[in-house]
Amino acid sequence: MIKEFRLPDLGEGLTESEILSWKVGVGDTVSLNQVIAEVETAKAVVELPSPFAGVVKELHEQPGSVVEVGKPIVSFEIPDDDGPGPSESAGLSSGAGEQAVETPKRQPNLVGYGAVVESSGRPTRRPRTFAAAGALETAAAPADEPAETRPVETRPTDRPRSTPPVRKLAKDLGLDLAQVTGTGPGGLITREDVHEFAGHAGEAATPTPALRGTRMAERETRTPIKGVRKHTAAAMVRSAFTAPHATEFLTIDVTPGIELLEKLRSGREFSGIKLTPLTLAAKAALVALRRNPALNSRWDEENQEIVTYNYVNLGIAAATPRGLTVPNIKDADALSLPQLAQALTALAETARAGRTTPDDLSGGTISITNIGVFGIDAGTPILNPGEAAILGLGAVRTMPWEYRGEVALRQVLTLSLSFDHRLVDGEQGSRFLADVGAIMAEPGMVLAVV
Known part of the structure; x- marks a missing residue:
């Protein structure tokens, strides 16, 4: 089964934290209380231990993302030792193989908590990849089918993958991020991608507000307050x-x-x-x-x-x-x-x-x-x-x-x-x-x- 780990209350009365780095990747097998990430609160850098033992299925947020408490940050695949119950069996027969996601009702407080063992098994290690925030979901496929040949299900409402500062830069330059090709991890649109696109967009045209914005952007640096x-x-x-x-x-x-x-x-x-x-x-x-x-x-x-x-x-x-x-x-x-x-x-x-x-x-x-x-x-x-x-x-x-x-x-x-x-x-x-x-x-x- 799939279990989501939501960003816990760090015990400081704060409502959000920044993901500094991931210590694991998709496909990694993690043990209970293993450090999986470093997060920055308004006061300090805190190591985030895993409350589950299993395999990392998806990383929902990228390093640099500011995440609200209670928002999912990582999903784990853990073995279902007891086998599917009646409701789960019914779901499998009617859901065409769709995975059921079980979300814990309450996440423990990070400060001083002791996680409860959710699984005693250790699934086989999978190829390590990085699934960043907003990554496309991959539909279920047979175990022997190569990952790269599996069908990809896209959602029309998905916006281009980028960070808030990059989206702000594109807005200031008058650019549509949907037209920009990302060269970062997993297709992430970087600041360099935006500047590169802005430069090429004006090569065959007279100076436009967007180009004036480009020159202005080069004269100042904007840093998010966090x-x-x-x-x-x-x-x-x-x-x-x-x-x-x-x-x-x-x-x-x-x-x-x-x-x-x-x-x-x-x-x-x-x-x-x-x-x-x-x-x-x-x-x-x-x-x-x-x-x-x-x-x-x-x-x-x-x-x-x-x-x-x-x-x-x-x-x-x-x-x-x-x-x-x-x-x-x-x-x-x-x-x-x-x-x-x-x-x-x-x-x-x-x-x-x-x-x-x-x-x-x-x-x-x-x-x-x-x-x-x-x-x-x-x-x-x-x-x-x-x-x-x-x-x-x-x-x-x-x-x-x-x-x-x-x-x-x-x-x-x-x-x-x-x-x-x-x-x-x-x-x-x-x-x-x-x-x-x-x-x-x-x-x-x-x-x-x-």
């Missing part, structure tokens, strides 16, 4: 227009802090551990929160309460190929400096590899954004939604600075602190920022503030 970028945009708008932001700045001489990092790197306890100004700033912020807990809180609008956390899940803004993400280090306040440095390194590597999980991205209580790595001195960071504060770390620069009554070249950086003025008063924000600055400028001040 995935992390879509989520980030919505979150930043929500934050900016919900929480009243206030931002303060503090420029400090961090020469002693930089010298301390150099000394620690040569120590046995920090062998092989990456130490950076971000490590120092993170530790300073964690210490400063002990005296300024208001910055480690959130506004509970529904219950009209201020929730102050007794732990710190420290978020670190990370620029990744997929866009900006803010994974957090759970219970960072309980970590020693070597442990914190290792956690920061692991967080950055995971984010760059695109393997940050939804759990890593949720539950943050306060964040740091390191704009100094881009050579920026200061900014006005926007709060991560649900958090009371975000600390911006600027670039460390060698500058003339007043030192012991004289002007000397010192290592200087600027800290930026944005906070939710509903939760944090100006005095509280100022004291926190001053504590962070004091610790980074004179690490020995930790003894005075803890």
Whole structure:
């Protein structure tokens, strides 16, 4: 029998996800819980396990497609161990061999679910092909008949196979996709196909609106708003227009802090551990929160309460190929400096590899954004939604600075602190920022503030 697997609820309250890649093809035999695809939610890349054991019959969506939750994405052929029942037998006799498709009434939640074994058999592996979204259906044929000789049933309502950006491009150019020949997998119409067709269409004609559109299309690039970028945009708008932001700045001489990092790197306890100004700033912020807990809180609008956390899940803004993400280090306040440095390194590597999980991205209580790595001195960071504060770390620069009554070249950086003025008063924000600055400028001040 054929069973459809519909895109499950990923446990984040989202309504759609993008298919990034398929790990299987048509004809592949898959086992229960085998990873069959990678999908991108608004927060992270998630591996999608198979809820069935059987043979891949059809892949309904192509990589790059944005799919709504509940929509079929793949069909499996699984053996009918119990044999056809009365209704199935009747269907076979009257349906001229038409396959019955059984759709599960409820798909499990991807996060933490354990799929139920649907079949104990392992069908014979079939030739591997790729059936993309909108592929033509092939009618049932005898097992010994070559696949390429089987009759193809077309549906008059099928539109040319292409992706939404390509359809938008064709519309902008005034082209009919039905006249374009696709050169992509399975006849998929690509952007190159559209541009090629547009060029040939105007070779024997005077300039037309379509050609003017072609020249205009070459002057700009359009990128669909989806995935992390879509989520980030919505979150930043929500934050900016919900929480009243206030931002303060503090420029400090961090020469002693930089010298301390150099000394620690040569120590046995920090062998092989990456130490950076971000490590120092993170530790300073964690210490400063002990005296300024208001910055480690959130506004509970529904219950009209201020929730102050007794732990710190420290978020670190990370620029990744997929866009900006803010994974957090759970219970960072309980970590020693070597442990914190290792956690920061692991967080950055995971984010760059695109393997940050939804759990890593949720539950943050306060964040740091390191704009100094881009050579920026200061900014006005926007709060991560649900958090009371975000600390911006600027670039460390060698500058003339007043030192012991004289002007000397010192290592200087600027800290930026944005906070939710509903939760944090100006005095509280100022004291926190001053504590962070004091610790980074004179690490020995930790003894005075803890």
